[in-house]
Amino acid sequence: MTAGSDVILDRMMALHPKVIDLVLDRVWRLLDALDNPQDNLPPVIHIAGTNGKGSTQAMIRAGLEATGKRVHAFTSPHLVRFHERIRLAGDLISEPDLTEVLEECYRANGGHDITYFEITTCAALLAMARIPADYTLLEVGLGGRLDATNVIEKPALTIVTPVSIDHEQFLGDTLAKIAGEKAGIIKRGVPCVVGPQTDEAMDVIEATAARLGAPLIASGQHWHAFEDRDRLVFQDESGLLDLPLPNLPGAHQIQNAGAALAALRHLRMGDAAYEAAVTKADWPARMQRLKSGPLVEIAPSVELWLDGGHNPAAGQALAAHLAHLPLRETHLICGMLNTKDIAGYLSPMAPHVASLTAVSIPKEANTLPADVTAASAAQAGIPAEVAGSVRDAVQAIAAHSPNARILICGSLYLAGSVLRENG
Numbered sequence: 001m002t003a004g005s006d007v008i009l010d011r012m013m014a015l016h017p018k019v020i021d022l023v024l025d026r027v028w029r030l031l032d033a034l035d036n037p038q039d040n041l042p043p044v045i046h047i048a049g050t051n052g053k054g055s056t057q058a059m060i061r062a063g064l065e066a067t068g069k070r071v072h073a074f075t076s077p078h079l080v081r082f083h084e085r086i087r088l089a090g091d092l093i094s095e096p097d098l099t100e101v102l103e104e105c106y107r108a109n110g111g112h113d114i115t116y117f118e119i120t121t122c123a124a125l126l127a128m129a130r131i132p133a134d135y136t137l138l139e140v141g142l143g144g145r146l147d148a149t150n151v152i153e154k155p156a157l158t159i160v161t162p163v164s165i166d167h168e169q170f171l172g173d174t175l176a177k178i179a180g181e182k183a184g185i186i187k188r189g190v191p192c193v194v195g196p197q198t199d200e201a202m203d204v205i206e207a208t209a210a211r212l213g214a215p216l217i218a219s220g221q222h223w224h225a226f227e228d229r230d231r232l233v234f235q236d237e238s239g240l241l242d243l244p245l246p247n248l249p250g251a252h253q254i255q256n257a258g259a260a261l262a263a264l265r266h267l268r269m270g271d272a273a274y275e276a277a278v279t280k281a282d283w284p285a286r287m288q289r290l291k292s293g294p295l296v297e298i299a300p301s302v303e304l305w306l307d308g309g310h311n312p313a314a315g316q317a318l319a320a321h322l323a324h325l326p327l328r329e330t331h332l333i334c335g336m337l338n339t340k341d342i343a344g345y346l347s348p349m350a351p352h353v354a355s356l357t358a359v360s361i362p363k364e365a366n367t368l369p370a371d372v373t374a375a376s377a378a379q380a381g382i383p384a385e386v387a388g389s390v391r392d393a394v395q396a397i398a399a400h401s402p403n404a405r406i407l408i409c410g411s412l413y414l415a416g417s418v419l420r421e422n423g
Contacts, residue, residue, distance in 0.1 A: 004099040008106055009082060009120070016115045022146040026114045030122050031151060033108040037122075037129035038151045042072060044136045045263065046152060048144035048182045049161025051313045052195060052256040055248055056161055057137050058283040059260035065090060066276030067269055069134040074124045074149070076117065076141050079285055079308075079416035086124045089133045101127045117141050121148040143171050145184020157266060158185050158192040158214075159259055163201040164313035165341070179204040186214045191266060194218040195259045217262050225258025227251070232278055234261045246278045249287040251324065252317040285415035287321060293422035295391065299398035303328065303405040306419070308412035310336060312344030318409065319348035328405045332356040333393040334377070336410040338368045345410070346380040354401075356384045357393040361414045373410075390418055 031038055045060065047053050054075055064071050070089040078084040086093040101123040109119060121141070128136055135156070140147045144160075163179045171178045179201035186192050186208050194205055196219045209216050217223065223236040227245065232254060234241040241261065246253040257278050264273050285308040290296055296304055307318060322330060330353045336342050346356070358373035370386045377384035387393035390408060397406055408418055 005082060005095060005102055008099065008102040009116075011106065012102070012119050013116050015109070015111075015119065016113045018115065020117070020142060021115055022143060024146055024148070024150065026112065027118050027122060027148045027151060029112070030105065030109050030114060030119065031125070033110075034105065034122060034126055037126045039153070040129040041125065041136045041152070042128075042133040043156035044138055044152045045157045045159065046138045046140070046149065046155045046185050047159045047161065048140040048147075048185045049159070049195065050164045050178070050182070050311065051309070051317070052161035052252065052259070053139050055253060055256040055281070055283050055286055056159060056195075056259050057139050058248070058281040059246070059257055059277040060263055061087075061137055062280040062282070063260065063264045063269055063273035063277035064135055066280065067273045070132065071135050071137060072128040072131070072133045073137040073139075074121070074128070075139040077412055077416070079412065080419050082120075085120070086127055088127060088131045093127055097127060098123075115148075118148045125151075140182075140185065143181040143184070145181045147185075150185055153187070155187060155190055157263055158187060158190055159195075159263060160185070160192060160197075160205060161195040161256065161259055162313065163197055164311065165344075175200045176204050180208070183208040186212055188212040189214060191215045191217055193259050193262045193266065196220065196255050217266060219255065219258060219262075223258060223262045223265075225254050225261065227254055232257060234258060234274075236262065236265060238265055241274055243275060243278050246281070248281055248283055249289075250317055250321040252320070284419065285412060287318070290422060295394055295418070295422045298391065299394050299402070299406075301402045302394070302398045304394070305405065305407045306415055307407060307409045308415035309409065310340050310345065310411050312341055312348070315345040315348045318407070319352055322349065322352040322407070325405070328403070329354050329401055330405040330407060331397045331401065332377075332382070333359060333387070333390055333397075333406060333408045334373055334410040335359040335361040335370070335414040336368045336373055337361070337364070337366045337413065339366060340368070340411075342368065342373060342376045343380060346377055346382065350381045353382055353407075354404075355397075356382045357387045357397065358384060359387055359390055359393060359414070361411055362389075362417045364413050390414075390421065
């Protein structure tokens with residue numbers, strides 16, 4: 001049976017001819033009609049960046065909740081159900097609450113042009129303004145400066161995770177331009193935690209912060225995070241933390257944890273928060289090991305992993321992680337959107353994988369055709385073939401390599417499809 005929220009979400013898809021149209025006018029108009037819920041949120045931590053936004057948010061939430069704080073959180077996209085995007089005081093939004101705020105926003109919008117992300121962001125802000133909490137975590141959807149979440153006049157803290165090339169058609173064709181869009185969340189006088197950056201991106205972030213009088217808490221300057229003897233060491237002006245390695249897999253999570261810890265230290269949350277941030281964060285489809293479900297059952301001896309990263313920086317992070325895993329023949333099942341730099345994504349992984357099976361992303365209009373993905377893999381030096389589905393690909397790989405490692409990767413939309421199929 002179709003949920004009431006699904007019906008309204010389908011209606012909302014038709015309110016604007018474009019999926020992405022980066023201006024804030026429509027958002028301000030609707031928020032005004034809703035009596036400006038963004039002005040009544042618990043203290044906001046606003047997070048932008050190319051990679052690591054969601055993981056960093058998940059770690060901050062785990063840390064805050066370990067100290068008894070009630071935390072709202074907004075993230076995108078969802079993997080299985082829209083409800084994943086909105087957490088109210090720790091819990092996913094209920095179907096009745098979601099239906100109510102979506103209906104309210106749809107009526108208040110009065111049929112005007114507005115994108116799906118804009119109107120659903122307004123619905124999230126409306127829901128979060130109505131329930132008491134201690135903090136609100138807002139993850140930027142795209143960019144920052146003109147993102148629908150960038151409507152908070154005075155957040156408690158902003159965070160810019162690593163900036164790299166992605167979404168050039170919307171954010172600009174240089175690292176400096178993209179960093180300028182991400183730095184658009186920095187607010188006058190509000191401290192900003194900054195993850196590791198290239199010099200080009202950091203120059204832009206520093207210039208923006210200087211213009212706005214926003215104190216920076218920057219990686220490599222004000223805090224350091226690194227692995228030492230299978231422990232995470234975090235150091236800032238307050239001293240040193242010796243913690244377990246992050247429970248989210250991958251060497252790149254060390255720096256995401258560093259940004260989360262820098263934020264929690266700024267908020268003076270204490271040791272319980274710091275420990276929980278690295279041991280209790282939950283963030284599906286980021287090097288997630290699938291251990292049960294129909295896909296696992298058809299190939300029980302295969303080691304099955306899922307990741308939704310989709311740009312060159314994500315490819316580099318995956319390559320580094322594969323290089324550190326115990327030696328095992330590794331095969332990719334890959335499906336990507338046609339807006340992504342597939343060569344930049346696959347090239348770093350080529351030395352670490354035995355083959356790639358290309359799939360099209362189910363029910364996704366902007367999927368890259370599987371044969372194009374396979375051709376790109378071959379150009380990157382990865383033996384490639386095509387399958388009709390992820391399930392077919394898993395079966396085929398398991399048939400000739402029953403003890404292989406399989407990584408399903410290339411898109412959060414593919415990851416969501418896999419999680420739905422795998423129950």
